[in-house]
Amino acid sequence: MQKTTIARLLPAALLALASGSASAAGFQLLEQNASGLGNAYAGSAAVGENASTIYFNPAGMTLLQDREFSAGLSMVRPSFKFKDKGSSTGILTGKASDAGGWAALPNAYLSWALDKDLYVGVGIGAPFGLVTKYNRGWLGSAHSIEFDIKTININPSIAWRVNDTVSLGFGLNWQRMEAEYLRRAGTVNAPGMPLASTFAKLKADDDSWGWNVGALFTLTDATRLGISYRSKIKHKLDGDLTGKxxxxxxxxxxxxxxxxxxxxxxxxxxxxxxxxxxRWELLGDVSWTGWSSIDKVDIKRTSGPMAGAIAQTLDTDFRDTWRVALGANYQLNDAWKLKFGIAWDQTPVRNAEKRLTSLPDNDRIWLSFGGQWKPSRASTLDLGVAYLHVDDTKINNGDAADPQKGLVRGEYDSSVWILGAQYSQAF
Structure with missing residues (x-):
């Protein structure tokens, strides 16, 4: 199922760079720039301080200089440490390694003023991603060993300054998604059916389209309000299941x-x-994410004698979520600005019974700090760091009598560190 056209080689190269580990709730990646990291992304749709506004609110391009380029990198290190509390997984009894690891999230943006009121731009980032990776011998390996979701999103955009108060923006999104899922076929071995000794692997991908819009209101010289919306994107993933x-x-x-x-x-x-x-600037953010669009994921066979049968169902039953962030900036001198932020991020996972070993997610609190250095009017360097405290995370997923999966019962001790840098240049 491999294709070798140039149109697919470029996204594949970008996906190789953008190996994402979920930092926001669910498997959403907020790190579409590093300049907002110090504020925990408070004010994201209103700040418009560099070309990365193309992602958060394309209308913010009307705040920029005639031509601007911005590129950044965030390094994300989640930790998911599992402690068993009464699992029942057949002959699988091994301890779990930390399922988290370092991941790199690059981004790049370019904006261009066609005239004083009309701007165009393009952005590249990875808005969704997830990697959890356990050792192969752990007791929950019939649920998951490795779960890897990657996306790359290319976002051409346009912005129009209607008047001194109102600006509007619109963007299209071409998005590629790749998924890889590895687990044991089951928790027991039987003659002719060595479930616990056989590994099942799914690899699938898809390209699809979405859109986004935004509006920016300059209420006074000191106050701006931003509103933005990004559409759902449906991916029909095609690939193959292999047994080994x-x-x-x-x-x-x-x-x-x-x-x-x-x-x-x-x-x-x-x-x-x-x-x-x-000296002081305050920032605020309220966001809503429609995670209920992912109720369950059926992995269906499309060839062979069992074509049309469901090989496995990931019963997510996600709920819609809210995120609230507050931030502050302090202008230390002409060259340096200090950034602070705090946020509460709600998980889409409803309870321990619906929590998956591949996504041991829970509510989290962001604590962020950053600094911005402007050596000249045309260039800016942002540095930021965030620590995400994740609530103790209980799991009680599966059925002790199911020879294919068993029951995983226990608790995760989780946290996330994020380090980021962003360079912006006007020219």
Whole structure:
């Protein structure tokens, strides 16, 4: 199922760079710039301080200089440490390694003023991503060993300054999604069916389209309000399931082509920025994400004698979520600005029974700090760091009597560190 056209080689190269580990709730990646990291992304749809506004609110391009380029990199390090509390997983009894690891999230943006009121731009980033990776011998390996979701999003945009108060923006989004899922075929071994000794792997991908809009209101010289919306994007993933174990006929029996449909959620953001005085600036953000678009994911076979059958269902039953962020900036001198932020981020996972080993997610609190250095009017360097405190995370997923999966019961001790840098240049 490999294609070698140039149109697919470029996204594949970008995806190789953008290996994402979920930092926001669910598997959303807020790190579409590093300049907002120090504020925990408070004010994201209203700040418009560099070309990365193309992602958060394209209308913010009307705040920029005639031509601007911005590029950044965030390094994300989640930690998911599992402690068993009564799991029942057949002959699988091993301890779990930390399922988190370092991931790199690059971004790049370019904006261009066609005239004083009309701007165009393009952005490249990775808005969704997830990597959880356990050791192969852990007791929950029939649920998951490795789960890897990557996206790359290319976002051409346009902005129009209607008047001194109102600006509007619109963008299209071409998005590629790749998914890889590895687990044991089951928790037991039987003659001719060595479930616990056989590994099942799904690899699938898709390209799809979405859109985004935004509006920016300059209420006074000191206050701006931003509103933005990003659409759902439905991915119809096509790929293959492969079995690898000690008995070749059994491997062949569980192998086939496969497909799965995932509708990534839409998002609303309302942001405000208010300059208190010559030194202090306040930022606020309320966002809503429609995670209920992912109720469950059926992995269906599309070839072989079992074509049309469901190989596995990921029963997510996600709920819609809210995120609230507050931030402040302090202008230390002409060259340096200090940034502070705090946020509460709600998980789409409803309870321990619906929590997956591949996504041991829970509510989190962001604590962020950053600094911005402007050596000249045309260039800016942003540095930021954030620590995400994740609530103790209970899991009670599966059925002790199910020989294919078993029951995983326990608790995760989780946290996330994010380090980021962004360079912006006007020219």
């Amino acid at each position: 174990g000690p008995i070749a006929p059994f491997n062949a029996a569980i192998s086939s082509d496969a497909k799965a449909t995932v509708e990534l959620p839409d998002t609303w953001i309302i942001s405000a920025v208010h300059k208190l005085d010559s």
